[in-house]
Amino acid sequence: SQQGEEDPQALSIQEGENATMNCSYKTSINNLQWYRQNSGRGLVHLILIRSNEREKHSGRLRVTLDTSKKSSSLLITASRAADTASYFCATGGKLVFGKGTKLTVNP
């Protein structure tokens, strides 16, 4: 199945540092999406990267995609306490999610 698996499962950093999360998937894809979930809330779409793209930026977010390795990374630069949340990658038409990376940014 097209399953996204995020790594690490949990990440704790200090405000101002960069956070990098990785995602691996199993089959070929048309695109890969990243979502964020704040505690007790729904998922919020962050960025979509298509299979013919290698890198994409959105504000402090940078996403890379390596289709040969079936992997993607999400980099959050200059992190803030408000970035504390769980981050998920998702692939496929029906959006298959991984378990997510729980990011904690300490003030």
Added chain:
Amino acid sequence: EAGVTQFPSHSVIEKGQTVTLRCDPISGHDNLYWYRRVMGKEIKFLLHFVKESKQDESGMPNNRFLAERTGGTYSTLKVQPAELEDSGVYFCASSQRGYNEKLFFGSGTQLSVL
């Protein structure tokens, strides 16, 4: 513009009871999805509506779950009778065009079956 809204936000019921969850998608979004997250596990796809038709219900766990989308507007997800393993957060999402585009999610319904 209103986002995807779900009701109730929390529901606590006893095993064997019936619960109905409701989702109002963003106006004009023909595609509506239901997902579920059981504690500690992945967010899993349940089903997908295009307007009032079920496009894909391959993720529905069993026949205790019934989803409807009356007139292609709001959707309901009924669990009858509820079992302990049905506990989790049920998310609804909508999109305008369908697969391979971003989804807009509701805040979810936290269902606890005791």
